[in-house]
Amino acid sequence: MVKEVITSTKNNRVKTLVKLRQKKLLREKLGQFLIEGYKELSEALKSGVKVIELYHCPTFFRDDSYIALLEDAEAKGANVVEVTEDVFKKISHREGPDGLLGIGETWTLKLEDLKLSKNPVIMIVERMEKPGNLGNVIRSAEAAGADALIVSEPMVDVFNPNVVRASLGMVFSLPIAVSDNESVLKFLEENKITAFAATPHAESIYWDADMSGPAAILVGTEKGGLSDFWMKRDSVQRIKIPLEGKQGDSLNASVASALMLYEALRQRKG
């Protein structure tokens, strides 16, 4: 099955792989991004993401399912390339790599492409900066069965390798769109979706809000919260998560998102 082996860390393709990890502009220019690890690549293949190339180093494989994944990827059109241990360590961005690193083809992330259910729940993050946080929120939103996640006023690239990783590959199965506040507001209005803004300054607790109809849950940055665009808008309902501890002054973004998404789910199913 294997047709070529890269043995030099100075190989040009190795250099491109390192740049694809670091440079958002190159990812956009080439329309390509990195997918590292068995779990993430399985999710990508399952979700129909086009895997263009698959670099692998069998020394690191953990069991035979890795071989099956290579075969599956090749059958779906991936160019499979073996590399030496040194080369793999150079292209990997993990501690404890598992010997699989793919190049995937990016796709468009447009609001107008989102397909919503009859009674949708949408997660919206505004100006989120940390890739790990975004990945974690994606994971929570996918688990809670959200229809989609919208990244408004993006500060981080959805195809950043740390987003892919923190989401455990859920970035491939959850529909995601990237947009700006004005367009997101218009989208919510057109789809008759009520926006709920999470803020410590609200009077209502999230479990007292009626999220049984079409609902969008908005969270901002850990430091500054949501912008006035959402906070000062009459059509937006402000809700808070009570902090009951002696010192507690905030919750992690993915925890806060999960609490509100699961409350919406409870109100629908409970």
Added chain:
Amino acid sequence: MVKEVITSTKNNRVKTLVKLRQKKLLREKLGQFLIEGYKELSEALKSGVKVIELYHCPTFFRDDSYIALLEDAEAKGANVVEVTEDVFKKISHREGPDGLLGIGETWTLKLEDLKLSKNPVIMIVERMEKPGNLGNVIRSAEAAGADALIVSEPMVDVFNPNVVRASLGMVFSLPIAVSDNESVLKFLEENKITAFAATPHAESIYWDADMSGPAAILVGTEKGGLSDFWMKRDSVQRIKIPLEGKQGDSLNASVASALMLYEALRQRKG
């Protein structure tokens, strides 16, 4: 205020600081542990943790509140020691250090020392391995107003610097005990606390469980879940968090903990 300055990375105390970061056995032997960062040190001082020494490098300070913290620590008995930039980089375990690193005195973490409210909620983690996960669960439990957190069959040291950090210093305000399964079970029985075990294999959803009385929420490792000690015990109620996504196969431990702790809170307050 400042009496001494360490300028050499080869200073013996610098070596001890590095060892305190890495070695659990040394932390136990000396009864000392590291507290790095303004936020974490403020929480420690506020919660009455004894800060024995406070190493600092003013070049990294972000504002004047750092000076106030030094003064507060010194007034409470800390030996304040200035170090050079190079030395601080050597003793710090963060990217982007803020110039404050203290040595705190550990305290005992005994089950019998926990003081419970009349209708307590307790978080129990079994065999948790990753310090970051434990710290995040501590942060969630503190925010949800849990009475205490119990680490059963410990695999990670509560005084590990990554636990302190991921908890954002909440490790200082939330009462914590470390014990073994047999003693924890006895403690729950004596205090008439119902145990709820989180597992994907349960039939009841967590929001359908009655957590309005004295309740303990148990989570296991991300990989293996809870052990049979809890899973096969008749007195333990098994509950699950529904996973509604197309691919979702688990939730992060701190997210799962927060969902169940906030459900207990909702049932008490809602």
